[in-house]
Amino acid sequence: MTAIHAQPHTQRVRRRAERRPEPESRPGYREPGSRRAARALRGGGALRDALTLALLPLPLLALAVAATPLAFTGGGTRRWFGGRNESARADAQAAKDAAAAAFYELDTAQRDLRISIETISAVDSSPGAQRTAQQFAALGRRIDEASHTYITAVDAHDLERDDLDAGDASHARTELGKAKDELVRVKGELDRFQQGLGPLLDKAETQLARLAPAVERARQGLLAASNALDAVRAAGLRADDLAARLAALAPELTKLNQGAGQHGVPETLARAEHVQRDAEAVRAEAVRLPERAAEIDKRLVSLRTRAQALTTRAGKVDPVLSELRRRFTAACWQDLQQVPDQATENVRLAEERLKEAAQARAEQRWPDATSLLSTVRALLNGTDEAVSAAGDRLQRLNAVARDPQQEIQRTRFAIRDAQRLAMAGRNTPDPRHARPLDDAVARLEHATAALEGRHPDYWHFLTETEAVRRTVARVVSEIREERGAGA
Incomplete structure (x- = not known):
């Protein structure tokens, strides 16, 4: 129960309920007359006294009773109240016991439910969980009020005192009964509240x-x-x-x-x-x-070898450029003029970064070593492409100079294939497809006518035919996508 009540009262109630002595052992307890009379007849002397009294005439019997009270009180000194007072005391005690049981049931239920509320509050901060905590707090205040009423009633009535009469006992029974009824009512509210916690508690x-x-x-x-x-x-x-x-x-x-x-x-x-x-x-x-360290060591060796090979290959670019200058127009080789110098510079930078990467590896700066090796690889890739471009240019120009028809037929085949696809299932082609295909035909004819001059620009011819094929491929892709979507 919450701490709004004085703890000594609560503890006293619990001690009384838990360690309540048997009725016969309580101080000042007075047995009902029938039980005392029966016990008085157990011994031989008591039996004789009772028989003697039974044989006396009524006037003498009254005098004997007045003269020998100990025979009816069991030898004690307490006043005997009679059956009515004792019955009222027993009823009040029963009401007190019932109220104590209701009090402990409510206390136990509240403790168990508080654990559930704390579990929900620790896990769930949603508005629903917050409302639940507020409702439990309000219910706790009602529990405190009912508990206070019960404890006040218990402390107000001492059912063990000697001079308790039937009226006091009846009043105590009434107040304790009301306290018990209130505890039971609040316990019912607590039970109904607990039944609604299922979803929140399961989630928590x-x-x-x-x-x-x-x-x-x-x-x-x-x-x-x-x-x-x-x-x-x-x-x-x-x-x-x-x-x-x-x-x-x-x-x-x-x-x-x-x-x-x-x-x-x-x-x-x-x-x-x-x-x-x-x-x-x-x-x-x-x-x-x-494994990473071993991989870095391997890449260091591999990139050093590649840098050395590129140095050798870059030295062969000048003879290639010399032949291009001698046999073809300037437009075919001007963009390659800087390849030898750029290749030499890139290889030099790559070798410097390789030294830095090796130092980072020795110092176990793994991210730095990895980054430097990536830089070296990018430099060597660019140099490799530039050096290869010079040789590839010469090879392609030689091939088209010997037989330009092969390039022309290859491009025309691509255009015709696209035109057949554009007409498939149609009487007239879609203008969106026909117009770029017609432009491609015109560009091919113009590039082919340019080869008839004294110094044909074979590189321009090659770049034009490549551009035409790219345009045709785009149109084919659009047609297939549209028809695929329509299907």
Whole structure:
């Protein structure tokens, strides 16, 4: 029960109910007359006295009773009140016992329900859960009022005192009965309130059921990450960045250990998932670190070899450019003029970055080493494409100069195939498709006519035919998409 009542009163009521002596052992207890009379006849002397009294004439019997009160009081000194007072006392005591039972039933039910409300409040912060907590608080005030009425009634009536008469006992019975009825009524309200908590309580218990496993998984994840780092260090690798990331999770672990009671269940669940996810990432990278170090060593060797090979290939670009200048117009080779110098510069920069990457590897700065190697790879890829472009240009120009018809027929076939597709199932082509195909035909004819001059621009011819084929391919793709959508 809540603490609005004086605790000594509550404790006194509980002690009385729990350790109430048997009626015969209570101080001042007076047995009913019939029981005392029966007990008085148990011994031989008592039997003789009773028989003697029975044989006396009535006047003498009255004098004998007045002269020997101890024979009817069992030898005690208490006043005998008679059956009516004792019956009223017993009824009041029964009412008191019934009220005590109702009090303890209500107290137990409230304690159990408070656990459920605290569970819901810890997990659920929704308006519905907040209203439930407010309703329970209001119900608790009514419980306090009923409990106060009961305790006041118990303290107001001492059913064990000697001079308790039938009127006092009847009054006590009435007040204790009213207190019991109020306790039962409030207990009914409490039961009905508890029946409506099912959905909220189920949701809260589901969340709580997830809580302990989630926190345990987070702790195990941190332990696994720590063990993986220890193994990496034992292999001679520092993994300082991973150690720093793992150390950053220490405050989160502290909050997990403080529990959901301090930080809330939803927040603790989210924190546990975050810790587990980050710890697993650290563990996975730590496990892969020896492989990563070996991969960096391998890439260092491979990129050094490739840089050396590109240095050799770049030296062959000048003879290619010389032949292009000698045999073809300037438009066919002007964009390649800077390839030799650019290739030399790129290779030089790549070699410098390789040295920096090797230093980062030696210092076990793994992210820096990886980034530098990516830069080296990009430089060498660009240089490789530029050096290859010069050789590819010469090869393609030689082929078209020998036989331009092969390129022309290839382009015309692509246009005719697109035209047949555009006419399939139609009497006239869609203008959206016919117009770009007609333009493609015109461009091909213009590029072919340009080859008839004294110094044909073969590179322009090749770029035009490639552009025409790209346009035709786009039209074909649009036609197929439209027909596919219509199907």
